[in-house]
Amino acid sequence: MYNFNYQKATSRDDAISARSSADDGSYLAGGMTLIPTLKQRLAKPSDVIDLAAIDDLAGITDDGGAITIGAMTTHAAVANSDVVASKIPALAALAGHIGDPQVRNRGTIGGSIANNDPAADYPAGCVGLNATIITNKREISADDFFTDLFETVLEDGELITAVSFPVADKAAYAKFPNPASRYAIVGVMVAQTGGETRAAVTGASQSGVYRAADIEAALGDGLDAAAAKAVKVSADGLNSDIHASAEYRAHLISIMASRAATAAG
């Protein structure tokens, strides 16, 4: 770890101000990616602005037709939330299978989506459930938010404050985890919200989370699991690494989509 200025923000404004006055500042949410990166000296921010002490960034609220989750809410809090479990059980299940217990008790939804790891679970959750990402400046549709590997539309210093998930009619997330990291080799969120069917895929594509149009077409209004399984997904543009070939990932997209559809009922 290189030396940096540690700042513990006590309010949103405090955090935004600290970030804007820093030469090369970085927000610290749960730190599940940032801290290991710092320890390996792969990043050298001038300032690390800790968001943990900002009271109103964490928490889950039931807005009737949607659930709003504060950016600093941990995965464990989402996984164990009665509200989430009753309204969008697929989201609680997704959060409950991120990483390991240590990660789930430190990692946050805001940190995860701001980082946009191409194998993270939440991006698929956000896109599949048609979430809205709320920042200090604006509200952004999940469809527009994730742009490329580790890239989002967030502007420099822009702070995610919450994520709002409309309550889905049906939804389930199926994940085939990387055996080592437990990130997704392929994860698919299948959801039907307000009559729209979505299948959002994480882990597979070279450009991060995406909606699989061919799978969505196959699923149709009835979430046809057999039809999803029958889709021959192209391996073009999919990741290939020591854990899984592009062909294996392509195959798993159909399988996971099919299993998610079955689970979503």
Added chain:
Amino acid sequence: MSETGIGAAVRRVEDKRFLTGRGKYIDDIDQRGQLYAWMLRSPHAHARINGVDTATASQAPGVVAIFTGADMAADEVGGIPCAWQIHNKDGSPMHEPPHPPLAVDKVRHVGDQVAVVIAETKAQARDAAELIAVDYDVLPAAIDMDLALADNASLVHDDVPNNLCFDWEIGDKDATEAAFAKADHVVSIDIVNNRLIPNAMEPRAAIAQYEPSNGNYTLHTTTQNPHVIRLLMGAFVLQIPEHKLRIIAPDVGGGFGSKIFHYAEEAILTWASAKVPQPIKWTAERSESFITDAHGRDHETHAELAMDKGGNFLGLRVSTKANIGAYLSTFGAAVPTYLHGTLMAGVYTTPAIYCEVKTVFTNTVPVDAYRGAGRPECTYLLERLVTKAAREIGMDPVEIRQKNMIQPDQFPYQTPVALEYDVGNYPASLDTALQASDYAGFEKRRAESESNDKRRGIGISTYIEACGIAPSAVAGALGARAGLYESAQVRVHPTGSVTVYTGSHSHGQGHETTFAQLVSESFGIPIEQVEIKHGDTGEVQFGMGTYGSRSIAVGGPAILKACNKIIDKATKIVAHILEASESDIEFKDGKFTVSGTDREMAFAEVSLAAYVPHNYPIEELEPGLDENAFYDPLNFSYPAGCHICEVEIDPETGDVDITNFTAVDDVGRVINPMIVEGQVHGGLAQGIGQALLEGCVYDDSGQLLTGSYMDYTMPRADNLPNLNVGTQSVLGASNPLEVKGVGEVGAIGSPPAVINAILDALAPLGVDDISMPATSAKVWQAIQNA
């Protein structure tokens, strides 16, 4: 018998401190005036060093000193030695290229140390290391063994042609050829034993300290064998006489073999501590562990089994390439040879065996012993081959084993590859495991799985291992440069409590409990009266340490021998005090009794008499009750057993679920059944990890692709089934405790059981081979390719 004696499931006494965070590991220790070292390591697998410029770094804040290979060479520091010399087929000795602690002219693997920065804080040392400018000429790397052996290969060591460290053989080649000539069936297999990264929970660490007033050195280091480090480093590297060098290995958090070896950092720190002269601490980062702890396994083997019409084994021919990495590590040369080739009979009566091993230098981390060390490689090969043979000739895998097994009445059994098995009952272990795993009910379970679109398979491994390493004369004849006895000192205190000093070292095995149980049994005293000390050459007599499942098999009898000397002496004291003949004194349950009388003395009364010798046979007996013993084993010990694995595979994803795992192990006499079970569990976790999860991957340029837990899959609790383990023991015949050793059986026996089960499940789909680790991706691909 004492309630805490042999056979009692005593809770581990050391766990109180481990579980309450009061263990004392090296990183918990700080010395006054302590400095910190950071190793500058090569980012290249292979490069010539044109120069190392430390000028700017030397001026960095907090820096006390920076040393390079040139500095150590100028001081005539020796190279890191190899403790075992292997000879080629033609009788010439293996190549032993120099291994300078800090690289001098070349770096030979990613992680090879180039310079050490010593500073007031670890962060300062690391900051300064980034300011060192190393002028490298990057060279092509030799990574793949076949490419490394080729004539145009880049040479890891300029004076080792074809990167061939040695070309060794064992067995009778002519007899084996003759066996193949008359065979009705020949079954062959090409097999890879995947390279593993050890991953002890505690990374390696050291603190070196030099005392200028008397010239004494103290090195705290995470080792499994402190005296071996003292001998190797003192005599061969730094020329420090043993009375001036103290090695302390306090609580050590796991080793699995990787902490046997003398590592360069130990020599660098010890040497530098006199230069500075202040204590210097170094603690490996986890990332450094991945690229500097000696790796394990990494064999490629072609083998053939010759059989007659009835499936009787006639001959076995084995040709192995073993990766030794960039340098010869301490036991690197012994692992693929005498710990591998000598086990090729397995549990079978194969009459003719020939095994040859080419050992290859590559630009990778040195490869050395890792839990099992050579024996898992051999077992995996044999048990895969035997199962394949059964399939090819249409015989049940149980029947082919039963047909070819050494029978209980054939012991001692001389194998064609040097070892003489002392005792065993392999058919019994197999039968018990078949019962325990409900082998007979398998087809019903298979049908149930298939009705759920799953594939089910069952796999058997009937293994043997040679451990309790080793009779010194035998080891010496085979090239060992050390004896392999063990030592013990049993010091009875005046009021009857006992301190035992053992040359074995505990880094998770539970010696403080198991060894205390031996003493408890011997003296009839509770283990609360016994303290086990180990790990400090300043207080323990010379010992050989812990590896090769030798602690109970070699270290145990040494303690027993010293205890018996105590009892002999105590008997003389009692005879004097009770005015009886020695031959009339009986010792039982902690009491010395004159036979046929009510005259008796408790153990503590005798010890008090020994230290307060008022009424004492002083003319013929020294006061005190304190005995030393060295025990050199008569033979290896031979644990054996049967592991049966049952898997259910999801053919859609390739996911393998181990539904049942049964291990029936013959470990000889069991001292503490709870510790034995724990050892088997741990070994099985590592064996199943090797079979399904763990695989070290280098790219062609020698960069480690599995350099963290993001990519290197350690087994976790949810990867393992509920393990069904049990022992079925035939008492050991080669040591007075009748023990065999248990530390490695799980890791040795289990991998082929897992892979055989997977292949059994996939055979109907046409899959006939899969390599370890059998990840979901690999299983799915095999199904696609079939």
